[in-house]
Amino acid sequence: MSEFKALDGTGAVAEAMRQINPDVVAAYPITPQTAIVQTFSEFVADGLVDTEFITVESEHSALSACVGAAAAGARVMTATSSAGLAFMWEILYVAASNRLPIIMTNVNRALSAPINIHCDHSDSMGARDAGWIHLFCENAQEAYDTVIQAVRIAEHPDVLLPVMVLFDGFITSHAEERVEIFDDAWVKAFVGEYKPKHSLLDLDHPVTYGPLDFTDYYFEHKRQQVEAMRHAQKVILDVADEFAKTFGRKYGLFEMYRLDDAEVAVVVSSSTAGTARAAVDKLRAQGAKVGLLKPRVFRPFPAQEMVAALQHLKAVGVMDRAISFGSMGNAGPLFLELAAAMKIYDAGVPMADFVFGLGGRDIVPSQIEGVFRSLLQIAETGKVSELVSYVGVRE
Amino acid sequence: MAKGWKDLPIGGMILEAGNSAQYNTGAWRAFRPVRDASRCTNCMFCWVFCPDSSIRVKDEKMVGFDLLHCKGCGICANVCPVKCIEMHDEAEFGGSREMVDEPGRAGGAK
Ligand code: SF4
Ligand code: SF4
Numbered sequence: 001m002s003e004f005k006a007l008d009g010t011g012a013v014a015e016a017m018r019q020i021n022p023d024v025v026a027a028y029p030i031t032p033q034t035a036i037v038q039t040f041s042e043f044v045a046d047g048l049v050d051t052e053f054i055t056v057e058s059e060h061s062a063l064s065a066c067v068g069a070a071a072a073g074a075r076v077m078t079a080t081s082s083a084g085l086a087f088m089w090e091i092l093y094v095a096a097s098n099r100l101p102i103i104m105t106n107v108n109r110a111l112s113a114p115i116n117i118h119c120d121h122s123d124s125m126g127a128r129d130a131g132w133i134h135l136f137c138e139n140a141q142e143a144y145d146t147v148i149q150a151v152r153i154a155e156h157p158d159v160l161l162p163v164m165v166l167f168d169g170f171i172t173s174h175a176e177e178r179v180e181i182f183d184d185a186w187v188k189a190f191v192g193e194y195k196p197k198h199s200l201l202d203l204d205h206p207v208t209y210g211p212l213d214f215t216d217y218y219f220e221h222k223r224q225q226v227e228a229m230r231h232a233q234k235v236i237l238d239v240a241d242e243f244a245k246t247f248g249r250k251y252g253l254f255e256m257y258r259l260d261d262a263e264v265a266v267v268v269s270s271s272t273a274g275t276a277r278a279a280v281d282k283l284r285a286q287g288a289k290v291g292l293l294k295p296r297v298f299r300p301f302p303a304q305e306m307v308a309a310l311q312h313l314k315a316v317g318v319m320d321r322a323i324s325f326g327s328m329g330n331a332g333p334l335f336l337e338l339a340a341a342m343k344i345y346d347a348g349v350p351m352a353d354f355v356f357g358l359g360g361r362d363i364v365p366s367q368i369e370g371v372f373r374s375l376l377q378i379a380e381t382g383k384v385s386e387l388v389s390y391v392g393v394r395e
Numbered sequence: 396m397a398k399g400w401k402d403l404p405i406g407g408m409i410l411e412a413g414n415s416a417q418y419n420t421g422a423w424r425a426f427r428p429v430r431d432a433s434r435c436t437n438c439m440f441c442w443v444f445c446p447d448s449s450i451r452v453k454d455e456k457m458v459g460f461d462l463l464h465c466k467g468c469g470i471c472a473n474v475c476p477v478k479c480i481e482m483h484d485e486a487e488f489g490g491s492r493e494m495v496d497e498p499g500r501a502g503g504a505k
Contacts, residue, residue, distance in 0.1 A: 099406035160405065198408055208409035220400035221407050227400075 002186075002247075007179045009137075009172040010035035012144040013079070013105050013165070015179075018043045019187035020151055022103075023074035023194075026054035026065035030084040031117045032169040033107040037079055059084040063091035063102075070100035071209040073199025075151070078102065081169060082109035085123045089130075095162045096131025097225065098210050101154030101194075102162040104132075105147060108270070108321075109169040110359045118360020119169035121270070121321040125333045127164070131225055133232055134299040136269040137167040140177045145249055148182075151191045152239045158231035166298075168271040170360065182247055190246055229300045236297055253302040255294040256309055258284060262291030264375035265310060267338060268319035269295045272356070272363055276319070279368040290372045295334065303341035311347035314379035317371050319391075321357045329353070329387040350378050356391040367391050420447070424467035426482040428460050434479040441471035441480065 007015065013036050017025070025044075027037040044053045052069075056062045059080055070076045080088060085106050095102050106124050110116040124134060133153060137143040143165060150163040167173065198207045213221060233253065240251040255273070258280055259265055268276050273294035283290045293309055310316050318339075320332020327336055335353035342349055354371050357363045371391065378384055404410050437457050442450040449465035451458045460471075472480040 097406060099408075198404075198410065205410075206412040209406070211407055211409055213407040216397060217403065217407065220398075220403050221405070223400040224403070224405050228405075 002180050002182045004178055005181050006176050007140055007144075007181075008035070008174050008176050009107070009140040009143050009167050010174065011039060012140040012177075012179045012181075013147055014039035014043070015181050016144045016147040016187070017077055018049055019182070019184050020075070020077070020148065020191050021049045021188070022051055022077040024052045024054065024066070024069035024076045025078060026056055026062045026069065026076075027078045027080070028056055028059045028062045028084060030059070030081045032109060032173045033079045033081040033084065033105065035173070036105060036107070059087040060091060063088040063095060063104075066102045066104075067091060067095050067098065067100055070095070070102050071098065071199075072201045073194075073196040075155075075194040076100075076102045077104070079105040079107070081107045082111055082117075082123045085127060086111060089127070092127055092130040092132065092162075094210070097221065099160040099225075099228070100162060101151075101160055103147065103150045103154055103165065104162065105143070105165045105167075107169045107173045108166055116359040117169070119171055119271075119321070120358045120360065121166075122323075122358075124164060124166050125322040125324075128299060128333060131161065131229075132299060133159075133161055133163040133229075133236070134297070135163065135165050135236075136296055136298055137165060137172070138269075138271055138273050138294065139167075139172055140175075140179050141249075142251075143167045143172065144179055144181070145243065145247070145251070148187055148190060149236075149239050149243050149251070151194075152242075153232065153236055155194055156231075156235045156239075157197070159228050159235050161225070161228050161232060166270070171271045186246065190243070232300050233297070233302060251296065253295075253297045253305050254309070255292075255296060257292040257294070259291035259293060259309060261289060262313060263289040264315040264317070264372065264379050265291040265293055265313050266317045266319055266354075266368065266371055266375070267293045267295065267306075267310070267334065269298070269334070270321070272319060272321070272368075275363060275365055276368050279365045279372060282365065283369060283372055288372065288376060290375075298334070301337055301341070303337075304345055306338060307341050307345040307347045310342065311345075311349060313349050315375040316342070316349050316351045317354055317375045318351065319354045319356055319368075319371065321355075323355055323358070331355070331388045335388070350382060350384050352378060352384050352386065353388040354391050355388060361392050363392060419463040421449075421461070421463045421465050421467075424462075424465060425485055426467035426469060427462065427485050427488060428465065428467070428469070428471050428480050429483050430457070430459070431479045431481075434477050436477055438476060440474045440476060444470050444474045446470065 318335035449461040
């Protein structure tokens with residue numbers, strides 16, 4: 001039996017963590033992630049979980065403690081945001097490179113300065129090359145479902161990589177929604193027991209984690225990480241299939257909405273995809289052939305699959321909630337990667353980037369309708385007058 | 396030849412205990428200590444000061460250097476009271492990492 005509860009994104013993730021009952025959680029509070037670990041620490045205090053909860057003095061220490069615990073063979077979870085993720089930087093690489101299946105919820109928030117606590121994707125986008133799997137969620141339900149799936153993905157023997165579960169600060173983290181919470185026993189059965197192959201606490205089979213690795217072997221270990229990322233895509237889909245069979249909701253690499261017969265489409269992840277869906281419906285009602293692609297898996301980037309889903313279009317607009325400063329056109333990371341994929345895999349579709357929502361700036365349906373109108377114009381003329389535009393910024 | 400990425404434990408993990416003995420850390424030495432055994436008094440200063448335990452001793456006598464692990468730091472040459480150890484450029488030895496003072500024990504771990 002599942003139950004429907006009124007929960008915000010942080011509460012939904014805390015519920016998932018309670019049901020997963022990880023061996024170790026080490027975390028440091030940062031807005032807007034705080035409520036996740038605060039709620040979870042109450043579960044610990046109330047004896048609802050068996051988790052060893054490690055309070056630390058910083059995010060660098062939080063993830064370091066997670067690394068140690070994961071190497072010792074524990075199932076480990078943490079959560080952070082923004083500057084917290086930035087402070088973990090060094091250890092992000094250590095976790096991925098030591099092949100430790102840590103699950104971390106990162107509630108997307110802008111980076112300083114100027115200091116800002118609201119949503120954009122600069123934090124996790126900056127960490128996109130650190131070797132973690134990145135899964136974006138649109139709402140609290142997806143966050144809950146994804147945290148549960150993340151455990152199976154990370155711990156799969158063909159993967160063994162840490163996973164970041166991402167959703168929008170405040171918009172998703174603090175907005176109360178109707179969330180289906182599955183039976184504890186189902187979730188427990190779905191995630192199963194973690195049986196690490198090599199554990200520091202296995203005294204009969206002593207093992208060294210993180211030794212010196214110089215010119216003679218380091219490169220080979222990086223090549224292994226590439227292979228793990230290659231395997232991750234299939235594992236993500238397999239886990240999603242099993243999740244759908246068990247719990248009924250379907251997930252893929254990305255979601256397509258009214259895309260089949262569309263002429264133009266917007267590509268946007270997370271909560272804004274919900275707003276974009278409403279804009280699609282409104283414009284469709286007016287006869288415009290518009291559609292939406294919502295990326296879910298950003299790492300590993302499903303380049304060929306996305307191109308296959310978009311190549312029939314006459315114009316594609318990417319909506320980026322981050323800027324890669326100094327990159328081609330000062331575009332956003334999603335645009336840069338998708339534009340490269342479209343070119344490499346021969347989809348001759350004109351594309352433009354629409355940077356929006358930095359520092360939590362609201363994005364409203366009329367603005368997304370404006371993006372669609374720009375795309376319809378590009379489709380008609382075949383010309384992209386502005387490669388990157390900034391939606392909602394005051395001139 | 397060293398193993399390729401498909402055959403190595405992931406993440407740089409080391410799965411056997413005590414295998415550091417197989418790691419010949421002397422491979423990157425730039426200078427090699429050479430002893431004039433005829434002048435050596437077996438005072439053991441070099442044995443005390445060598446930071447890499449690379450002075451070989453047998454029957455209370457200094458018998459040579461473990462060149463598979465000696466880093467060529469020159470401390471032994473510096474502390475030797477009779478100055479019977481000289482540091483030589485590795486290039487003089489044609490890139491060989493064999494023992495010079497004790498030919499019978501060339502190669503392998505200590
Ligand atoms: S050169 Fe340094 S490492 Fe080598 S034997 Fe002398 S003291 Fe030891
Ligand atoms: S310090 Fe010099 S004299 Fe003393 S044992 Fe070593 S090589 Fe011989």
